[in-house]
Amino acid sequence: QVQLVESGGGLVQAGGSLRLSCTASGLPFSTLAMAWFRQAPGNEREFVAAIGPSGGATYYADSVKGRFTISRDNAKNTVYLQMNSLKPEDTAVYYCAARSFYLSLKHYEYGYWGQGTQVTVSS
Numbered sequence: 001q002v003q004l005v006e007s008g009g010g011l012v013q014a015g016g017s018l019r020l021s022c023t024a025s026g027l028p029f030s031t032l033a034m035a036w037f038r039q040a041p042g043n044e045r046e047f048v049a050a051i052g053p054s055g056g057a058t059y060y061a062d063s064v065k066g067r068f069t070i071s072r073d074n075a076k077n078t079v080y081l082q083m084n085s086l087k088p089e090d091t092a093v094y095y096c097a098a099r100s101f102y103l104s105l106k107h108y109e110y111g112y113w114g115q116g117t118q119v120t121v122s123s
Contacts, residue, residue: 001026002027004115006116012120014087014123019081019082023076032099034072034096036048037095049064064083079096081094088122094116095116097110
């Protein structure tokens with residue numbers, strides 16, 4: 001059983017930065033593909049970024065490409081999402097997700113989820 005614990009959300013002004021962290025336990029972290037999704041009120045959960053088990057492969061939603069960076073530290077069982085040049089439309093609850101081995105851009109293919117962390121960007 002994998003447990004995911006996110007941290008790092010908060011309130012920031014437009015143009016600012018935040019770094020989200022997600023620490024996993026319960027399975028060998030180096031076998032997990034990790035991803036970040038987000039969900040704003042009234043919207044469906046949407047893909048933000050994903051990273052393969054070794055960190056060699058990364059994917060981003062077009063809306064965050066060039067502003068967000070996903071990375072991982074397998075020694076610390078932690079995945080990060082560095083968010084720069086934040087916009088009000090980035091406001092959402094951000095969720096960390098994990099699945100074994102192969103990364104995916106589809107939320108329904110992830111079996112393990114964190115509790116979510118709120119990110120609010122003011123204009």
